Amino acid sequence: MADKKVNVSVITGFLGAGKTTLINHILTGDHGLKIAIIENEYGQVGIDDALVLDTREEIFEMNNGCICCTVRGDLIRILTKLLKRKNRFDHIMIETTGLADPAPVAQTFFVDEDLKHSLRLDSILTVVDAKHILLHLDDVKPDGIVNESIQQVAFADKILLNKIDLVSEAEKKEVIRRIKAINRTSEIIECEQAKVDLQKIMGLCSFDLEKILSMDPEFLKVEEEHSHDHHHHHDHAHDHADCAECAEGDHEHHHKHEHAHEHEHDDCAQCVAGDKEHDHKHKHQHDTRVTSVGIECDGALDMHKLNEWLSTLLNEKGADIYRSKGILNVAGTDHKYVFHGVHMMLQFGSSEEGLGKPWQPGQKRFNRVVFIGKDLNQQELRDGFSSCMADASSIEEAAAASAGA
C-alpha cells in the first residue's frame, strides 16, 4: 500500500538568517507540490505574513506565542485541521521563530498519536547566516538558559549556509568548522538568498531519529514525563573548545540542558489561556534579556528622517538589536515600503521594485515595525520612530516631487 503520510519540514534558524527568503524560494519553485506553510513569528506585531509572496499556497499564522512552548496546542490544532481537509496538502512547511528550540517542535511528530500516523517529519532545515552566526554561537547565556542558535544547529539534518556573499572564503571555512563541531553529520549546503536545489532539501526523509536519540535520549519521553512541565533535556555532541558555554567553564551544560521558561505573560498563549501553573514549571528557559518591541501607528513617514534614524540606531546598537523589520507608509507615495535590519545591515525595498503590492485605493495605511534584541530600550525606540513622521511641509515636498517625477 502506498505511503499516504504527508511530509513535514521544520525550517529553523536564528533571527534574520533567511527563513522567509527560503519559504519564498520554495513557494515559487517548480515542484508541482501543494504546500501549506505554518508560520510562527516572534514579536508583538505580525510582519512576516505581509513579507511572504502571494502564491497559491496557504499560509497559517501562529502569532500568539512561541511554537516551542505552545507546541502541544496551536500547532497540533492547525495540523489536525489541515489533515481533515478533503483536498490535502502534499507537503507542510513549519517556519519557527528565530528564537525557537526545534526539539519540542520535532517531538510533536513522534509523540502525538494521531499526527504520527498521518505525518512524517521529513527534515529539520536550519538556515544559518554566515555573517552573524558566530556572534550567536558565542553568546554566553546565563546559567540554565538555552542558546537557541546552538540548538538549531545541533538538531538540523540539513544546514543551509546562507549569505555566503557576505563572508570571505576564510570566514566561511571557520563558520563551517564551528558548525561541524556542533553537528558532525548534517549536510551543509552553501547558498545565497536561500537559493538551493529543492530536490536536495525536500522529500528525502533526511530526519534521522536514531541520531537525535543518540544526542538526546529523552527525546521521545516528553509526552509521558514532561508534557506538563515542558521539561526538555538536550545533550549536545560538540567539541568543548568550540562551545561558548564550555569555554565559560560550564562543563555540565552539554550533558543536560534544563530550560526554565520565564517570559512576558502578555506574550504567552498559555498564560493568556489561564494556565497559571505552566510558567512556574517550564524548564525551557529563553533569555529574558531578549525581547521585542512592536510599534504600530498611522501617519506618513519622512523617508529621509527614517533612513537617518535607523542607520544611526543600527550603527550604534546593532550588536544588540538582532533583528528589525517593518512595513512602512511613506509620505508622498502609494508604494508600500518595507525594511529589513539584521544587526547593522539595513535594507529597504518597496512595491515599486516589485516587492508586494502598493497601497490600494481606500485601504487604511499603517506603519508596523518590530525590533528584537537584547536589553532594548522601548521608550527610546518609540520616541525615535515617532520623530520620523513627516510634517506638513515635508508631505507637500514629497507630493510635489512625486508629481514631478
Ligand SMILES: Nc1nc2c(ncn2[C@@H]2O[C@H](COP(=O)(O)OP(=O)(O)OP(=O)(O)O)[C@@H](O)[C@H]2O)c(=O)[nH]1
Ligand atoms: N546579503 C544577503 N542577504 C540575504 C541573503 N538571504 C537573505 N538575505 C536578507 O536577510 C534579511 C532577512 O531575511 P529573512 O528571510 O527575512 O530572514 P528570517 O530568517 O525569515 O528572519 P526572521 O523571521 O525575522 O527570523 C532580508 O533583508 C533578506 O533580504 C543572502 O544570501 N545574502
